Amino acid sequence: MGPSKYYDYAASVLFTKRHRRIEVLKHSPDLKLYGTGRSAAVFKIKNENKVMKVFYPLFETTAIQEKQNYDKLNGNHYYPAVYDSETNYLVMDFIEGKTFFECLAEGIPIKPHDIEVVDKGLQYAKKAGLNPSDIHLHNLIITKEGNIRIIDVARFSQEKNCTQWDDLKRAYYRFYQHPLFPKKIPKWIMYTISKLYRLYKHFTTRERSG
Numbered sequence: 001m002g003p004s005k006y007y008d009y010a011a012s013v014l015f016t017k018r019h020r021r022i023e024v025l026k027h028s029p030d031l032k033l034y035g036t037g038r039s040a041a042v043f044k045i046k047n048e049n050k051v052m053k054v055f056y057p058l059f060e061t062t063a064i065q066e067k068q069n070y071d072k073l074n075g076n077h078y079y080p081a082v083y084d085s086e087t088n089y090l091v092m093d094f095i096e097g098k099t100f101f102e103c104l105a106e107g108i109p110i111k112p113h114d115i116e117v118v119d120k121g122l123q124y125a126k127k128a129g130l131n132p133s134d135i136h137l138h139n140l141i142i143t144k145e146g147n148i149r150i151i152d153v154a155r156f157s158q159e160k161n162c163t164q165w166d167d168l169k170r171a172y173y174r175f176y177q178h179p180l181f182p183k184k185i186p187k188w189i190m191y192t193i194s195k196l197y198r199l200y201k202h203f204t205t206r207e208r209s210g
């Protein structure tokens with residue numbers, strides 16, 4: 001037996017590598033796979049309003065960094081609260097809602113006020129001594145009540161300047177707000193745009209982009 005039930009949950013998760021991608025092979029029946037990212041798989045915990053972010057093998061540094069960053073954010077309401085952690089997992093609030101990516105894909109409008117709220121949340125992180133980075137459409141969630149939450153703060157402690165949010169904001173005001181701009185955008189177009197954006201950044205910034 002591990003030190004906590006969450007520890008046992010995390011230990012139940014088995015990853016495998018298939019076609020150069022990491023996949024979840026099995027996990028406790030009390031966990032339900034909810035989302036995956038570059039560094040972890042996220043599970044909804046049965047009968048709790050919490051998720052468990054289980055990091056892939058070799059992503060322990062990311063896990064530790066993300067925990068430290070959440071500590072600095074100190075339970076601020078723009079971010080999920082963290083309840084338990086180990087070197088390979090975090091247990092935090094389940095933020096039920098739609099990511100900005102899903103909003104665009106499904107044609108749910110993103111209002112200027114939402115952008116301002118994200119700005120406020122990021123300003124709070126800056127005041128807490130962090131350097132908000134890796135802000136993209138998958139890490140911003142609008143809840144059923146219309147509140148904005150920011151997730152995935154692992155890269156908030158990197159030193160490199162990240163212009164991603166400023167670029168997104170500019171695109172929002174320049175294109176999205178234009179009356180003729182489609183409010184519903186097919187996913188493949190968004191994936192293509194984000195690929196082109198990364199390529200563009202790769203060739204226009206001197207540091208290697210991560």
Ligand SMILES: Nc1ncnc2c1ncn2[C@@H]1O[C@H](COP(=O)(O)OP(=O)(O)O)[C@@H](O)[C@H]1O
Nearest residue numbers: 035036037038039040042080093094095138152
């Ligand atoms: N606290 C949360 N509440 C609800 N969904 C979440 C939460 N954390 C992560 N997710 C979902 O899981 C996905 C992957 O999580 P994320 O933290 O972004 O992992 P990574 O660090 O690998 O990018 C997110 O895009 C989101 O859809």
Ligand SMILES: [Mg+2]
Nearest residue numbers: 037038139152
């Ligand atoms: Mg992410």
